[in-house]
Amino acid sequence: xxxxxxxxxxxxxxxxxxxxxxxxxxxxxxxxxxxxxxxxxxxxxxxxxxxxxxxxxxxxxxxxxxxxxxxxxxxxxxxxxxxxxxxxxxxxxxxxxxxxxxxxxxxxxxxxxxxxxxxxxxxxxxxxxxxxxxxxxxxxxxxx
Amino acid sequence: xxxxxxxxxxxxxxxxxxxxxxxxxxxxxxxxxxxxxxxxxxxxxxxxxxxxxxxxxxxxxxxxxxxxxxxxxxxxxxxxxxxxxxxxxxxxxxxxxxxxxxxxxxxxxxxxxxxxxxxxxxxxxxxxxxxxxxxxxxxxxxxxxx
Numbered sequence: 669x670x671x672x673x674x675x676x677x678x679x680x681x682x683x684x685x686x687x688x689x690x691x692x693x694x695x696x697x698x699x700x701x702x703x704x705x706x707x708x709x710x711x712x713x714x715x716x717x718x719x720x721x722x723x724x725x726x727x728x729x730x731x732x733x734x735x736x737x738x739x740x741x742x743x744x745x746x747x748x749x750x751x752x753x754x755x756x757x758x759x760x761x762x763x764x765x766x767x768x769x770x771x772x773x774x775x776x777x778x779x780x781x782x783x784x785x786x787x788x789x790x791x792x793x794x795x796x797x798x799x800x801x802x803x804x805x806x807x808x809x810x811x812x
Numbered sequence: 813x814x815x816x817x818x819x820x821x822x823x824x825x826x827x828x829x830x831x832x833x834x835x836x837x838x839x840x841x842x843x844x845x846x847x848x849x850x851x852x853x854x855x856x857x858x859x860x861x862x863x864x865x866x867x868x869x870x871x872x873x874x875x876x877x878x879x880x881x882x883x884x885x886x887x888x889x890x891x892x893x894x895x896x897x898x899x900x901x902x903x904x905x906x907x908x909x910x911x912x913x914x915x916x917x918x919x920x921x922x923x924x925x926x927x928x929x930x931x932x933x934x935x936x937x938x939x940x941x942x943x944x945x946x947x948x949x950x951x952x953x954x955x956x957x958x
Contacts, residue, residue: 697817699814744880745883748879749880780821787824792835795880798878801879
């Protein structure tokens with residue numbers, strides 16, 4: 669989380685990524701594949717750790733989709749989206765661990781939760797991970 | 813094909829649709845609030861340095877760094893302020909005022925509080941307000957620009 673808050677991204681990039689993520693998570697649920705969940709967790713990890721410019725779905729968007737859409741009309745700060753990748757990583761990692769370590773119900777529930785957040789983001793632009801930030805900070809301050 | 817997975821997928825789709833509908837109905841909508849007795853929201857806001865007496869309408873916005881809609885809302889309010897002299901705008905970083913956040917019951921960002929010149933709380937909203945609704949609220953209390 670060292671990126672400058674001023675860095676921005678084309679708003680359509682994260683929406684595209686959210687659709688791809690939703691499709692992958694739905695496939696995880698249907699196949700109960702822990703490895704596919706782990707792959708999605710890795711995708712989240714790259715976005716959270718290295719920044720959105722290096723996030724696999726963002727690269728896909730930039731090289732394949734953006735050139736067909738014309739210039740970005742709206743941009744948004746990167747920091748909230750990047751924080752949301754971290755939240756997604758936690759859920760995808762729990763999902764992968766559940767499937768791979770013989771707790772498929774836990775795997776399915778964690779994957780389903782991540783799917784709700786990703787699909788809601790894709791369809792409405794609402795960023796659940798971003799909203800959770802204040803909730804987490806509030807709770808942390810109380811226990812401190 | 814996993815039966816459990818199919819069931820969870822179906823539940824996830826229903827939950828997403830319900831959440832989207834709820835957000836559409838509620839996001840950014842200005843709700844009127846009854847002024848609480850002692851130590852009400854106005855007192856907490858004044859503790860943060862808000863001076864409602866200085867303008868016809870004071871809008872206080874709580875934001876966090878990880879909040880995209882906060883920036884959009886802030887830009888809109890700053891723009892409105894440029895053309896409506898009766899509007900005052902106060903921006904509060906929620907993270908550095910967690911006590912106030914808790915006392916005011918701020919759960920999401922942006923959360924906006926609308927105060928009149930007498931310090932009465934006219935309403936509050938969470939989530940980014942729709943531009944036309946925000947303009948309407950501001951104009952109703954400051955007088956539209958000539």
